[in-house]
Amino acid sequence: MEVVKIVMIGITGVLLALFLKESKPEYSVYLSFAVGICILGYAVEKLSYLFESIKKIQEFLPVDEKYVLVLLKMTGATYIGQFSSSICKDAGYAAIAGQIELFVKLYLMVLSLPVLLALVETIHNFLL
Known part of the structure; x- marks a missing residue:
């Protein structure tokens, strides 16, 4: 079940980054970085x-x-x-x-x- 949670966080981050890329491309990189840190945080728990x-x-x-x-x-x-x-x-x-x-x-x-x-x-x- 945790894998589904991580996948959903990743997909949500990608979709938000795609929306932001058209209007504020610099924020999409920050969002990608933040989502990556969140996923890395879950990995560190393991x-x-x-x-x-x-x-x-x-x-x-x-x-x-x-x-x-x-x-x-x-x-x-x-x-x-x-x-x-x-x-x-x-x-x-x-x-x-x-x-x-x-x-x-x-x-x-x-x-x-x-x-x-x-x-x-x-x-x-x-x-x-």
């Missing part, structure tokens, strides 16, 4: 469930906490990058949106390197 689930996984599997932290950082960076990029595209700044997307991709690669190095080290130790 983080507590995500953290509880990750703690349960850590209880069942011996996963190092730093890898879980990397996973959470990667998820957060992806959401924030996508949100920011979409706002820039809506405002008509596709070039800046592309730069944000590029930076987020590079950031995710940098974040994933310690996990990759640990995997390579484990494989190396296994082969010796």
Whole structure:
């Protein structure tokens, strides 16, 4: 039922932005930003469930906490990058949106390197 609520907020925001775009185009960007923040607020509420689930996984599997932290950082960076990029595209700044997307991709690669190095080290130790 929450998905329907979020979809309705999004569709309402889009329809209002379309009406405003003809008379006051600068306000349609602000409205888009506000609707995006509202939806992001609902998504943040789900983080507590995500953290509880990750703690349960850590209880069942011996996963190092730093890898879980990397996973959470990667998820957060992806959401924030996508949100920011979409706002820039809506405002008509596709070039800046592309730069944000590029930076987020590079950031995710940098974040994933310690996990990759640990995997390579484990494989190396296994082969010796």
